[in-house]
Amino acid sequence: xxxxxxxxxxxxxxxxxxxxxxxxxxxxxxxxxxxxxxxxxxxxxxxxxxxxxxxxxxxxxxxxxxxxxxxxxxxxxxxxxxxxxxxxxxxxxxxxxxxxxxxxxxxxxxxxxxxxxxxxxxxxxxxxxxxxxxxxxxxxxxxxxxxxxxxxxxxxxxxxxxxxxxxxxxxxxxxxxxxxxxxxxxxxxxxxxxxxxxxxxx
Amino acid sequence: xxxxxxxxxxxxxxxxxxxxxxxxxxxxxxxxxxxxxxxxxxxxxxxxxxxxxxxxxxxxxxxxxxxxxxxxxxxxxxxxxxxxxxxxxxxxxxxxxxxxxxxxxxxxxxxxxxxxxxxxxxxxxxxxxxxxxxxxxxxxxxxxxxxxxxxxxxxxxxxxxxxxxxxxxxxxxxxxxxxxxxxxxxxxxx
Numbered sequence: 600x601x602x603x604x605x606x607x608x609x610x611x612x613x614x615x616x617x618x619x620x621x622x623x624x625x626x627x628x629x630x631x632x633x634x635x636x637x638x639x640x641x642x643x644x645x646x647x648x649x650x651x652x653x654x655x656x657x658x659x660x661x662x663x664x665x666x667x668x669x670x671x672x673x674x675x676x677x678x679x680x681x682x683x684x685x686x687x688x689x690x691x692x693x694x695x696x697x698x699x700x701x702x703x704x705x706x707x708x709x710x711x712x713x714x715x716x717x718x719x720x721x722x723x724x725x726x727x728x729x730x731x732x733x734x735x736x737x738x739x740x741x742x743x744x745x746x747x748x749x750x751x752x753x754x755x756x757x758x759x760x761x762x763x764x765x766x767x768x769x770x771x772x773x774x775x776x777x778x779x780x781x782x783x784x785x786x787x788x789x790x791x792x793x794x795x796x797x798x799x800x801x
Numbered sequence: 802x803x804x805x806x807x808x809x810x811x812x813x814x815x816x817x818x819x820x821x822x823x824x825x826x827x828x829x830x831x832x833x834x835x836x837x838x839x840x841x842x843x844x845x846x847x848x849x850x851x852x853x854x855x856x857x858x859x860x861x862x863x864x865x866x867x868x869x870x871x872x873x874x875x876x877x878x879x880x881x882x883x884x885x886x887x888x889x890x891x892x893x894x895x896x897x898x899x900x901x902x903x904x905x906x907x908x909x910x911x912x913x914x915x916x917x918x919x920x921x922x923x924x925x926x927x928x929x930x931x932x933x934x935x936x937x938x939x940x941x942x943x944x945x946x947x948x949x950x951x952x953x954x955x956x957x958x959x960x961x962x963x964x965x966x967x968x969x970x971x972x973x974x975x976x977x978x979x980x981x982x983x984x985x986x987x988x989x990x991x
Binding site for chain 1: 964965
């Protein structure tokens, strides 16, 4: 039991890590990774929604009629997204402004709906929470690492929390601002995906 | 004139895919063949214009009037999901030809964040009804333009010899980056 529980959790961290192995949820991945801080914030917000929607959907999985299940999932997900929106507005307002419409758009993030349909609707609550937590933390790690690459090359700094850089490359470094612009996001993610394919395929 | 500027800006400068990063999943998913790209673009134009009008009305006459703006996310997704379902049923009954073309793309649109994103942007920018309509239509055109251009390039790229780790999505994203780079040259046009 404990072993398979750990397996459900760790698969989200490597074997099925979104968005590299599970190519879903690309919009927030590209849009909010200008800095590490934004990536972590977005990742944690998504993790919260994933864990709680997985939990609730898994508890209700025998009550929800199969024909209208997608609509029910969307309502449940939207409820938790609204909670995240209100909490972030209250406690982390600057981050909320930076992430902008991508917080309400967690509702249409295919990762959340994908886990609900593929996992939570078929498994017990405990396993569903482990799955949501694993996938969510994997997503946060991916966003943070993509954010780190883009921020370091694009602006020469690393910002983890609170808006102040914890690391800066110094004046000798000429920031390559292409990386923090829109086209750089596509190229950076494409190359990181290639890197993951290279490591994964032995 | 202002509306014209808004339209040009929404199609080229703030292109919904290449500058705002909305709707990337269908952008990557349906661009392997030109046919699917055209089908998806048409379905998006259709749904986005209708969703833009309806969500604007819901927000103005219902949510703001009743002072329950915090229900926006929930009500918009419900409106879009039921709209897509309704459009699907309507087309199936009345215009089977169009349904055959758009059919498989319609359910995908519910989770297309470009539709929901456009509706939220319209509200966030406090547009009036005409501006919201023009903006939804031109964002949808921009979506179609980017998707069809990308599908054309991608068909060619996939014929070439791509290194193994870069194949498929990976080279697709790099290609999209280069197309996005060309779109940045539209900046300063309006």
